[in-house]
Amino acid sequence: MKNGIDDLAVLGGAKLFATPRSTSSLVPPDPARVKAYLAPLFDAADGEGAIVANLERRFALFHDAADCIAMANGFWSLVLAIKALALPGRSEIVMPSLTYRRLADVAAWAGLKPRFCDVDQSTLAVSPATMEPCLGPDAALIMAVHPIVGVCDAAGLAALAHHRQLPILFDAVESVYETLPQGRVGRFGNGEVFSFHASKLLNGFEGGYVTTSDADLARRLRSARDHGRSTTGATTGAMTTNARLSALHAATALAALDGLSEQIVHNRDIYNAWCRHLADIPGIRVVPFDTTWRTSFKNILVELDPATWPLTRDMTVRILNAEGALARAYYAPPLHRKPMAYSHVPADLPLTDALASRFLLMPCGHFVSVEDVAMLGHLMRLLARGGSALRERLSAAGCTA
Ligand SMILES: *Cc1c(COP(=O)(O)O)cnc(C)c1O
Numbered sequence: 001m002k003n004g005i006d007d008l009a010v011l012g013g014a015k016l017f018a019t020p021r022s023t024s025s026l027v028p029p030d031p032a033r034v035k036a037y038l039a040p041l042f043d044a045a046d047g048e049g050a051i052v053a054n055l056e057r058r059f060a061l062f063h064d065a066a067d068c069i070a071m072a073n074g075f076w077s078l079v080l081a082i083k084a085l086a087l088p089g090r091s092e093i094v095m096p097s098l099t100y101r102r103l104a105d106v107a108a109w110a111g112l113k114p115r116f117c118d119v120d121q122s123t124l125a126v127s128p129a130t131m132e133p134c135l136g137p138d139a140a141l142i143m144a145v146h147p148i149v150g151v152c153d154a155a156g157l158a159a160l161a162h163h164r165q166l167p168i169l170f171d172a173v174e175s176v177y178e179t180l181p182q183g184r185v186g187r188f189g190n191g192e193v194f195s196f197h198a199s200k201l202l203n204g205f206e207g208g209y210v211t212t213s214d215a216d217l218a219r220r221l222r223s224a225r226d227h228g229r230s231t232t233g234a235t236t237g238a239m240t241t242n243a244r245l246s247a248l249h250a251a252t253a254l255a256a257l258d259g260l261s262e263q264i265v266h267n268r269d270i271y272n273a274w275c276r277h278l279a280d281i282p283g284i285r286v287v288p289f290d291t292t293w294r295t296s297f298k299n300i301l302v303e304l305d306p307a308t309w310p311l312t313r314d315m316t317v318r319i320l321n322a323e324g325a326l327a328r329a330y331y332a333p334p335l336h337r338k339p340m341a342y343s344h345v346p347a348d349l350p351l352t353d354a355l356a357s358r359f360l361l362m363p364c365g366h367f368v369s370v371e372d373v374a375m376l377g378h379l380m381r382l383l384a385r386g387g388s389a390l391r392e393r394l395s396a397a398g399c400t401a
Helices: 031-038 047-063 074-085 103-109 128-134 154-163 215-224 247-258 260-278 313-322 350-355 370-396
Strands: 067-071 092-096 113-117 139-145 168-171 191-195 208-212 284-286 300-304 359-362
Touching: 031 047, 031 247, 047 067, 047 208, 047 247, 067 074, 067 215, 074 103, 074 139, 074 168, 074 191, 074 208, 074 215, 092 103, 092 128, 103 113, 103 139, 113 128, 128 139, 128 154, 139 154, 154 168, 208 215, 247 260, 260 284, 260 300, 260 370, 313 359, 313 370
Parallel strands: 092 113, 092 139, 139 168, 168 191
Antiparallel strands: 067 208, 191 208, 284 300, 300 359
């Protein structure tokens, strides 16, 4: 425990954590379960196909969706789904700016130009109201993204898309377990995209998938992930790719699904500990999960109020990182401020700009304990009290961020 700001690692003190505490889930899969799911590889002619088909069945059920198409990762799930859905002859994909940092790259790989829209201040997600003004005559597709805590108004956005006769795809990577009043995430729009990367709720180490109720889209995605192969064997001459999910990753993701309820119990304990330890510290709050509906409690998102919190968000992140707590900015810079070597529509988004300097993600996941959170709560209290003096010391040392 640290007694004063002189003990902070950023000023030369000892680190709070010798091994870093991450903001990622990093749940290790149960080796016995992985092995059991891999068994068809060793005793069936098409073992690999059977394992992937098993995963697709299980995840369609999990989302209460008609179909699930497994892919090599979330990124290529997005690219291939966008390419399959975008209206031909149109150039723009409408998406939030305050979002996953690679999403504009996804658009570029799909051959579309991102047009960035604002988010709703209370949900930090796109809404029909923030999306609508960006839907011009060149809009080829709506790319809605669920925020990192909670969900977006998926039913409202799907209704807007329907009204405007535009396809809508959801990036639902961060909301894989959540439920809305109208049904589970995974059932909305033309399709929804998920990831099995180790940082996500379900760890397959790599992998992703698309859920959809559109049988034609499912058929086209199965072909697209596999060099454009069709059941008839015909070749079209189109540019192809390989985005198949391997059996090893599929087996790992299936094992992760089996362990999900334990993980969520742990996540809830961590979330409750964060809420408890930050409750009475001025200028800082935990963004709450809505527990009316099913939620994973996965991410710990914290908001700093610049009027009362004595340090900038970036200084706060730097101080935490020096202690071995790998806190990170919740989306900075926002995409419309990111240098981009490819084509995009310039945007003026003052609300997104303001929000992009207030939020940070705190350590959580498998390797973070309730005791770790207590230590970090103590540290945040120290920053709230000694922050002004610390800010001057850091500025004097050349850290002005
Ligand atoms: C991680 C992530 C992705 C990409 O998934 P990968 O499997 O890592 O390619 C896409 N969208 C969001 C919101 C993500 O967090």
